[in-house]
Amino acid sequence: MEQVVSAHAGPDTRAGVNRERLKLGMWLFLGSEVMFFSGLIIAYLVLRFRSPTWPHPAESLDVPITAMNTFFLIVSSYTVVRSLEAIRRGDTERLQTGLAQTLILGVTFLSIQAYEYNHLITVEGLSLNGSLFGATFFTLTGFHGFHVLIGVLVLLWVLSKAMRGDFSKDNWIGVEIFGLYWHFVDLVWIILFTIVYLI
Amino acid sequence: MQDTHETHHPNYTAVFFALVVLTIIEVGVTYLPIPHTLILLVLSAIKAALVALFFMHLKYDSRWYAFIFVGAIVMGFLFSMVLLI
Numbered sequence: 494m495e496q497v498v499s500a501h502a503g504p505d506t507r508a509g510v511n512r513e514r515l516k517l518g519m520w521l522f523l524g525s526e527v528m529f530f531s532g533l534i535i536a537y538l539v540l541r542f543r544s545p546t547w548p549h550p551a552e553s554l555d556v557p558i559t560a561m562n563t564f565f566l567i568v569s570s571y572t573v574v575r576s577l578e579a580i581r582r583g584d585t586e587r588l589q590t591g592l593a594q595t596l597i598l599g600v601t602f603l604s605i606q607a608y609e610y611n612h613l614i615t616v617e618g619l620s621l622n623g624s625l626f627g628a629t630f631f632t633l634t635g636f637h638g639f640h641v642l643i644g645v646l647v648l649l650w651v652l653s654k655a656m657r658g659d660f661s662k663d664n665w666i667g668v669e670i671f672g673l674y675w676h677f678v679d680l681v682w683i684i685l686f687t688i689v690y691l692i
Numbered sequence: 693m694q695d696t697h698e699t700h701h702p703n704y705t706a707v708f709f710a711l712v713v714l715t716i717i718e719v720g721v722t723y724l725p726i727p728h729t730l731i732l733l734v735l736s737a738i739k740a741a742l743v744a745l746f747f748m749h750l751k752y753d754s755r756w757y758a759f760i761f762v763g764a765i766v767m768g769f770l771f772s773m774v775l776l777i
Contacts, residue, residue: 523764527761535773570708571704672748684736
């Protein structure tokens with residue numbers, strides 16, 4: 494712990510220590526999230542590859558539209574990282590624009606997922622308890638979508654703080670902490686998109 | 693260890709384009725008549741690593757964070773191995 498604190502304590506020692514504490518807390522939380530998703534992902538892989546039959550995902554899932562959704566989430570990670578870069582330069586305007594773009598992209602992702610769920614349930618007849626494929630699909634993508642939803646809600650709060658001018662060249666830790674969570678959610682989707690939709 | 697976080701500015705745009713290109717390759721590979729499971733897993737792992745190393749600054753931040761993150765991945769996978777028993 495001491496090493497973590499001393500590693501980044503700059504001239505503004507107290508602020509540096511505080512920043513590192515917050516980041517350490519977020520990384521520990523993300524560590525627990527890794528464990529959570531690892532369990533789900535491995536359960537999925539074990540169930541899938543031990544099943545005598547398993548539908549090819551592309552037969553019922555819409556890969557092109559989800560690939561587009563993956564693109565939106567990657568862009569949103571990029572807008573977050575650019576927002577952080579902006580506020581570290583003291584550019585509050587670009588911070589606000591970047592966070593607003595991220596919000597739009599996050600809401601777009603959720604909207605497309607809602608459309609996809611609706612299509613799968615009403616047209617394809619897929620359900621949580623109808624088949625192992627449906628159960629694992631909705632569990633994995635549902636828990637991820639829930640994380641995006643939480644991210645969007647936190648982003649609303651971070652954006653409102655940015656609009657009030659709470660962040661500055663010397664105070665941007667809130668943006669960085671939010672960014673870590675958002676990137677993690679993007680990272681999990683990168684894995685899920687591959688194993689649920691493509692393989 | 694110095695405060696490298698302040699001094700390193702990775703080329704985020706290059707990382708972003710790499711992620712997009714790798715995603716396009718991934719989707720493209722599924723249309724090829726070749727066994728693609730391993731290729732897709734490797735490409736996906738590269739993308740995840742790019743996000744963690746550059747967007748999440750693991751490459752430049754304290755090694756403790758990388759330790760927590762990678763440690764959790766290893767532990768998560770080891771614990772989940774009971775599913776194979």
